[in-house]
Amino acid sequence: MSKYLNKRTSALTPYVPGEQPKDKKYIKLNTNESPYPPSIKALEAMRSAANDDLRLYPDPDCEELKQTIATSYDVGPQNVFVGNGSDEILAFAFQAFFEPGCKIRFPKITYSFYPVYAELYGIAFETIPLDEEFNIPVGKFFSSEGGVVIPNPNAPTSVALSINEIEKIVSENSEVVVIIDEAYVDFGAESAVSLISKYQNLLVVQTLSKSRSLAGLRVGFAIGSSELIEGLEKIKNSFNSYTLDRIALAGAVASIKDFEYNMTVQKKIIDTREWVVCELDKLGFKQTVSKANFLFVSPPDGDAKKLFERLRKEGVLTRYFANIPNWLRITVGTDAQMKEMLRVIERSC
């Protein structure tokens, strides 16, 4: 242990992201990236933003991007926060809204970054177990002492709550902040953005990484009451005045505006998902009802680790979580990629 790290840092166990192999030989179904390219309009906007103006700082208030998101989601720009990926926004939200002494709640099986943020900011937390079918027990999230964080759909389970269930959790926690992490919402779940005018304590977080095919650009956004947005701005402006660079701002604006292209991609991914679900059903896999761009599946013999390794050996990367031993998370790729994955599975089962 280094004598130069403070106590909290020494005790941290960082998040470990999925593999990013550098040789590109794999079919990458392990980090929930889109198999389709970003909007051409977004790429063009980025290329033309790579100009001499890069000598100047970006707009610290990101006004154009906020206005574009506001228009797209029918909210005011004062209801929008933007950041360097939704991970950064989640970190800011943990830091802004949760009081170290008051326990927050999130599901026991969920995005494994949440406990890391809690450790980073010294926030106490309790985890709520899912039921046997990986459903979130809504009532157990009522009256939290410190706040609530729920991804909808949940990850890595892919299961979604209905907007009525989300609303119950938000209304039964009126004294604390409820964060709904909608990283995967565009693949079939209902967004809680429509509730933000009714509930001051609701923060909805989204990203351009998945449904806009821009994981490589690092742009996320949050929508909530102006009160919550001001809290996030306060943290951001005490951390880094300019979290989004000029090229990312230009690309994000153009991507959000290219609604039609993104819808087409989202629909294609949903269609592929539904087809793969049928195929895996035929092969005897257990599956959750996915509303995301990934599947959460258990092979007939329950040996997900063996299948994970077999797929890897055959050039197909998926994600296996040691704490959920019988299950595997598989990103929905192109039809051709999924055919190859099914071929490997068929040969192994």
Added chain:
Amino acid sequence: MSKYLNKRTSALTPYVPGEQPKDKKYIKLNTNESPYPPSIKALEAMRSAANDDLRLYPDPDCEELKQTIATSYDVGPQNVFVGNGSDEILAFAFQAFFEPGCKIRFPKITYSFYPVYAELYGIAFETIPLDEEFNIPVGKFFSSEGGVVIPNPNAPTSVALSINEIEKIVSENSEVVVIIDEAYVDFGAESAVSLISKYQNLLVVQTLSKSRSLAGLRVGFAIGSSELIEGLEKIKNSFNSYTLDRIALAGAVASIKDFEYNMTVQKKIIDTREWVVCELDKLGFKQTVSKANFLFVSPPDGDAKKLFERLRKEGVLTRYFANIPNWLRITVGTDAQMKEMLRVIERSC
């Protein structure tokens, strides 16, 4: 005050960056940006990185960029950390190395983000007054309880310490971390990078914003012992796995490699600075000895605020700090911009 913000966030007073006017009608000498464009090679690298691969996450370890910086500074890649601007790196460093209960030290007149970071992470601090000529009193930084932060050259004063003075401060604080913030070092000061192999407690922070004309791209880096770099990685990986996007990574690599172009720009800015120093001398201005891309000056009548307002009215933005009433910070622009500034000053004095 919002009931949804925690106590620390409610009490924060964020940093306020210099104005970024959106109409572009000003000669911008207020935020220490380069008046020259970035390397053409960097722009080309960014344009070609705006491609379909943006659907994929960037390399979370930023290996190529770290290796490029390591080669350029003759250190190992394990001695390099990269981040979303040097502001983010400074924030991570405050969070990683300083213990809340132990007072850190920085100059009383300095980059005004330091006290903001300290508030954000609840770190106690004491500020050391400069002497009458804005010099940093080296001995007063020895044996700090919690750590030391010094910009070299200092901002907004532009005054630099020698490498021997920096080494004294580092060696007289062997139990705590000393951060040397070298945002402006390439304009004539001596870098402390050569000391990192000798001192485990030294972290040198630099940026591509100033001397590489890339303020709009948000890339900074730190060089230090592998022990300190590991501490920064721990914080970063508990905050956001991917702080640098694919385009920023590509642009930064190409910019660092285009050493010759950046040197030419730096030399040009230094030449302009020395010429303006002579002109302001003739006009009776008091000035510090600038080793930065900005000047710190006091007009003959001492009324810096009046001069700031006059310049602004005439279309020249500079930066005035209410806590240093007789002095004005002026970024070194192109020769033509400085001529225009001098013209306004001559007419007002």
